[in-house]
Amino acid sequence: MIKVRNLAKHFGELVVLRDVSVDIKKGEIITVIGPSGTGKSTFLRCLNLLETPTGGQIFIDDIPLLDKNTNIPKLRQKMGMVFQGFNLFAHLTVLENLTLGPIKLLGKKKEEANKKAMELLKLVGLAEKAHAFPDELSGGQKQRVAIARCMAMEPEILLFDEPTSALDPTMVSEVLAVIRRLAREGMTMIIVTHEMEFARNISSRVFYMDEGIIYEEGPPNQIFENPLKEKTKAFINRIRSLHYAITSENYDLYAMQAEMEAFCEKHGLTKKVAGFVALMAEEVLGLQKDFADVKLGLAYSEKDGTVEMLCESSGLPENPFDEGVMADDIGIKLIKGRCKSVDYDYKDGKNVLLLKVKGE
Ligand code: ADP
Numbered sequence: 518m519i520k521v522r523n524l525a526k527h528f529g530e531l532v533v534l535r536d537v538s539v540d541i542k543k544g545e546i547i548t549v550i551g552p553s554g555t556g557k558s559t560f561l562r563c564l565n566l567l568e569t570p571t572g573g574q575i576f577i578d579d580i581p582l583l584d585k586n587t588n589i590p591k592l593r594q595k596m597g598m599v600f601q602g603f604n605l606f607a608h609l610t611v612l613e614n615l616t617l618g619p620i621k622l623l624g625k626k627k628e629e630a631n632k633k634a635m636e637l638l639k640l641v642g643l644a645e646k647a648h649a650f651p652d653e654l655s656g657g658q659k660q661r662v663a664i665a666r667c668m669a670m671e672p673e674i675l676l677f678d679e680p681t682s683a684l685d686p687t688m689v690s691e692v693l694a695v696i697r698r699l700a701r702e703g704m705t706m707i708i709v710t711h712e713m714e715f716a717r718n719i720s721s722r723v724f725y726m727d728e729g730i731i732y733e734e735g736p737p738n739q740i741f742e743n744p745l746k747e748k749t750k751a752f753i754n755r756i757r758s759l760h761y762a763i764t765s766e767n768y769d770l771y772a773m774q775a776e777m778e779a780f781c782e783k784h785g786l787t788k789k790v791a792g793f794v795a796l797m798a799e800e801v802l803g804l805q806k807d808f809a810d811v812k813l814g815l816a817y818s819e820k821d822g823t824v825e826m827l828c829e830s831s832g833l834p835e836n837p838f839d840e841g842v843m844a845d846d847i848g849i850k851l852i853k854g855r856c857k858s859v860d861y862d863y864k865d866g867k868n869v870l871l872l873k874v875k876g877e
């Protein structure tokens with residue numbers, strides 16, 4: 518359905534896409550991951566000509582997109598794009614947002630457009646908001662309307678550029694659920710996302726972008742569990758862990774806890790587990806005698822579904838988990854009660870504490 522050959526995009530001296538070649542079949546669900554600034558958005562924008570490629574070729578159903586004689590607007594209609602921001606028309610109702618394009622650009626009659634729009638609003642769970650205005654909706658609802666509006670143009674391919682990254686964490690899942698629903702209905706989709714658990718579950722293939730190319734591509738199992746190439750491995754390891762370096766007692770515990778909870782939920786752990794992890798961080802930090810040099814890390818282990826919390830510090834008491842020592846400490850009790858294992862060691866002049874929190 519989409520054939521990309523030697524696609525390049527430069528911005529002046531900056532080479533963002535060096536040489537991208539790839540084939541995407543009808544019904545495939547591709548997720549695109551990678552560090553920021555590696556050209557993921559640029560790749561999507563080139564596909565629907567929001568950017569003009571510097572070189573290479575793109576074929577949609579064997580029609581060359583970059584050929585002068587190609588009917589671009591027609592080809593473009595095959596592709597719908599959903600952005601981070603929702604870009605709804607604020608002065609139009611939800612229903613009008615959905616029918617404007619079909620009436621003006623597809624020449625549909627109003628009744629027909631309304632009927633289709635209502636079907637789509639049902640699909641995204643927002644039929645009862647048809648006559649509301651965008652600013653009466655939550656971020657998650659707006660994004661679902663934006664997806665429905667895209668679908669109203671009857672595209673054959675949907676492109677998503679980080680559709681959930683502008684949303685509050687509580688609204689991410691409703692939008693992902695809608696995308697999943699479209700996937701089940703056989704829509705061809707290319708999705709740039711940071712939601713790794715989602716990417717893993719939904720994709721037929723994952724593209725890891727780096728160095729101006731699709732650096733590694735493969736089924737989700739390969740990319741997330743056994744990446745073959747160096748940079749993919751490093752990226753996957755990085756997103757599986759969080760690191761904090763604390764150097765004074767004035768650290769922001771609450772921000773750290775919120776980030777840890779989001780991290781856990783991204784990896785598909787329940788809110789309950791995420792809450793435990795945040796609590797463990799608080800308890801571990803509560804054990805410190807001083808905060809001059811504390812390193813706290815969180816890692817998710819795919820294999821046994823546990824979250825490991827590692828604390829290296831010169832401020833930890835000597836052996837807090839030994840019988841008798843600090844036995845009455847509430848923090849110690851909590852940690853012992855809720856962790857699958859607690860290891861404590863002294864290494865290179867530092868105390869090292871490793872907790873494994875059960876992932877249920
Ligand atoms: P990603 O989506 O992977 O984070 P982008 O495709 O947005 O990356 O951007 C890749 C690089 O291209 C970045 O360094 C960005 O600053 C640059 N870039 C993107 N769009 C433009 C533009 N219109 N003009 C100049 N530089 C751009």
Ligand code: MG
Nearest residue numbers: 557558559679
């Ligand atoms: Mg981007």
